[in-house]
Amino acid sequence: MSLSSPTKTRWFSDSDRKPAPVPFEPDVLIGLRDVSLRFLSYHDKQYSLKQAAVDMVLRRQAPPVASDFWALKNITMRIRKGDRFGIVGANGAGKSTLLRVLAKIYPPSSGFIQFRGNVAPLIEMGAGFNPELSGKENIRLNGAMLGFTRKEMDEKTDGIFEFTGLREFADLPLKYYSSGMYTRLAFAIASEVEPEILLIDESLGTGDAAFITKAKQRIKGLLDRSNAVVIVSHDMKALKEMCNRGIRLERGVITDGGPIDDVVNNYLDSIKAPRV
Amino acid sequence: MLPRLGDPHGTAKTMSQVSTSPASAPPVPPPHTEYFPAPAGPGIFRRWFEILAEDRRQLIRFWPVVQNMVSQELRVRYQRSVMGFLWTLLNPILMMTTLTLVFSQILDMRKEGYAIFLFAGMVPWTFLSGTINECAFCIISNEGLIRKIYLPKWIFPLTRVLINLVTFLLSMSALFFILGPLGARPTLPMLLLPVVVGLFAIFACGLGLAVSTANTFFRDCGHLVSVFLQAWYFLTPIIYEAKFLGAAQARLWLNPAYPFIKMFQTIIQDGLWPDLSTLAAAAGIASVSLGIGYVAFKSNEDKMVFRL
Numbered sequence: 001m002s003l004s005s006p007t008k009t010r011w012f013s014d015s016d017r018k019p020a021p022v023p024f025e026p027d028v029l030i031g032l033r034d035v036s037l038r039f040l041s042y043h044d045k046q047y048s049l050k051q052a053a054v055d056m057v058l059r060r061q062a063p064p065v066a067s068d069f070w071a072l073k074n075i076t077m078r079i080r081k082g083d084r085f086g087i088v089g090a091n092g093a094g095k096s097t098l099l100r101v102l103a104k105i106y107p108p109s110s111g112f113i114q115f116r117g118n119v120a121p122l123i124e125m126g127a128g129f130n131p132e133l134s135g136k137e138n139i140r141l142n143g144a145m146l147g148f149t150r151k152e153m154d155e156k157t158d159g160i161f162e163f164t165g166l167r168e169f170a171d172l173p174l175k176y177y178s179s180g181m182y183t184r185l186a187f188a189i190a191s192e193v194e195p196e197i198l199l200i201d202e203s204l205g206t207g208d209a210a211f212i213t214k215a216k217q218r219i220k221g222l223l224d225r226s227n228a229v230v231i232v233s234h235d236m237k238a239l240k241e242m243c244n245r246g247i248r249l250e251r252g253v254i255t256d257g258g259p260i261d262d263v264v265n266n267y268l269d270s271i272k273a274p275r276v
Numbered sequence: 277m278l279p280r281l282g283d284p285h286g287t288a289k290t291m292s293q294v295s296t297s298p299a300s301a302p303p304v305p306p307p308h309t310e311y312f313p314a315p316a317g318p319g320i321f322r323r324w325f326e327i328l329a330e331d332r333r334q335l336i337r338f339w340p341v342v343q344n345m346v347s348q349e350l351r352v353r354y355q356r357s358v359m360g361f362l363w364t365l366l367n368p369i370l371m372m373t374t375l376t377l378v379f380s381q382i383l384d385m386r387k388e389g390y391a392i393f394l395f396a397g398m399v400p401w402t403f404l405s406g407t408i409n410e411c412a413f414c415i416i417s418n419e420g421l422i423r424k425i426y427l428p429k430w431i432f433p434l435t436r437v438l439i440n441l442v443t444f445l446l447s448m449s450a451l452f453f454i455l456g457p458l459g460a461r462p463t464l465p466m467l468l469l470p471v472v473v474g475l476f477a478i479f480a481c482g483l484g485l486a487v488s489t490a491n492t493f494f495r496d497c498g499h500l501v502s503v504f505l506q507a508w509y510f511l512t513p514i515i516y517e518a519k520f521l522g523a524a525q526a527r528l529w530l531n532p533a534y535p536f537i538k539m540f541q542t543i544i545q546d547g548l549w550p551d552l553s554t555l556a557a558a559a560g561i562a563s564v565s566l567g568i569g570y571v572a573f574k575s576n577e578d579k580m581v582f583r584l
Contacts, residue, residue, distance in 0.1 A: 040582065048496040049496050049500065100423075105424070105426055105581060107312070107313050107578045112311050112315070113311070114312075115310045116310075123424050130352075140344060144340040145341050149340055
């Protein structure tokens with residue numbers, strides 16, 4: 001069968017069994033060891049049963065893999081307690097993919113990740129929101145997805161409305177919210193639950209200036225409680241302000257790493273952009 | 277020899293030392309540590325045991341999500357219409373009225389309590405076909421969620437099963453009262469209905485898991501499924517009685533849905549206890565279905581996100 005898989009869990013064979021992972025040092029919240037991710041794209045992504053049957057009758061190899069590309073190659077990194085981790089790189093360098101791997105959305109093709117703590121992803125604003133439901137119900141639903149019970153979430157609801165200033169819209173279905181309100185609610189939920197690890201992807205772009213300032217303060221507040229934050233952004237100034245460490249990705253490979261100022265400056269120099 | 281006999285405690289100590297920590301072993305990680313992907317244990321049985329244990333943990337952790345999704349889906353479905361839940365009853369009532377008229381008046385298959393017979397087979401069947409049809413598309417239609425947030429993927433088929441189960445139970449009890457004037461009476465064997473419904477839901481869940489896996493990789497599967505369900509419907513004695521088939525009746529046992537439907541009909545229409553053998557067959561079929569569905573789903577779970 002050439003439905004090749006990134007991670008194989010075949011019930012009939014355990015020959016591709018991976019060795020037991022070696023733990024990282026105790027202060028590492030997220031550790032990645034040799035994480036690679038391969039995307040296979042097929043000419044016809046919607047491979048059909050009909051076609052499979054025809055292929056089987058004609059003894060053809062199926063389906064042809066159109067392209068096979070490594071979105072991430074041998075990523076090894078450690079994110080420790082108190083790290084504000086910025087990821088920079090050009091479009092298509094694998095930044096968002098890396099974040100999705102950290103959020104457990106994409107299982108790595110090889111290597112492994114070790115987590116210590118609760119991960120709250122803010123990959124895309126309002127992931128898991130149901131537009132038919134009210135703001136309040138969405139807080140419960142989202143909280144449940146992040147691993148909190150209804151009761152725990154009800155206690156946090158006040159704080160969330162306090163922060164977003166959306167209390168008067170609490171019972172309004174989310175589909176009537178503006179995009180800024182949406183963003184605010186999503187950010188407030190993810191940060192109110194106080195995850196040990198918060199992943200943010202470009203999410204500070206929307207929202208007005210006042211909210212962005214508040215959000216930045218809140219991320220700093222999260223750090224004071226010794227959590228880790230991973231931020232992917234093209235806003236170099238914001239990264240310099242909020243992060244202390246960073247890496248640079250190029251075509252799925254880490255090419256630079258260290259204090260955020262150095263990483264950002266090197267990156268800007270290399271693309272011949274003025275420093276910020 | 278002698279020291280071991282004389283000092284059992286000393287032996288136990290050395291044994292435990294040997295088994296837990298050779299000098300070169302890596303430091304033991306703190307309790308919350310979690311690996312992704314989860315390391316595979318040695319051996320197939322061990323591996324599946326670990327997968328099951330992991331899913332049990334996940335089920336507890338994500339049960340509120342399932343609860344939320346089910347209750348909210350039901351609410352969204354019903355809150356906008358004044359008649360709410362009654363609308364879901366309309367469909368089976370109309371269907372049963374039509375079929376009763378066609379069969380008892382036009383085709384002249386007059387039979388005592390045909391409406392109740394029809395009800396006993398039709399409502400469970402609607403649950404089965406609804407679940408399978410919805411499960412077929414549940415992974416694909418939740419693409420947005422799957423690509424943005426981590427959730428165990430079995431949540432989606434499970435939610436579909438539960439939503440349909442709730443609708444099934446509600447319409448079952450409501451229709452039963454509606455059919456009161458036609459001779460529907462509560463009987464003692466109905467105490468067994470929860471067991472039968474439970475087994476039937478497990479059966480539907482297994483099929484749903486298998487179909488949702490298949491449809492994620494082969495996109496035309498969903499359409500085949502609905503055609504297949506139509507054929508299956510006519511092969512199952514729902515609108516006709518089993519004895520109508522004459523000698524071919526024995527072959528009905530090849531139909532995995534037959535024991536379930538038969539039990540529903542025996543309990544609801546005849547008011548009798550079903551055979552123990554039928555119950556055993558249903559239990560066996562349900563567990564085989566769930567087993568196959570679960571293994572198929574879990575074996576392909578990791579690949580699904582790449583195929584959306």
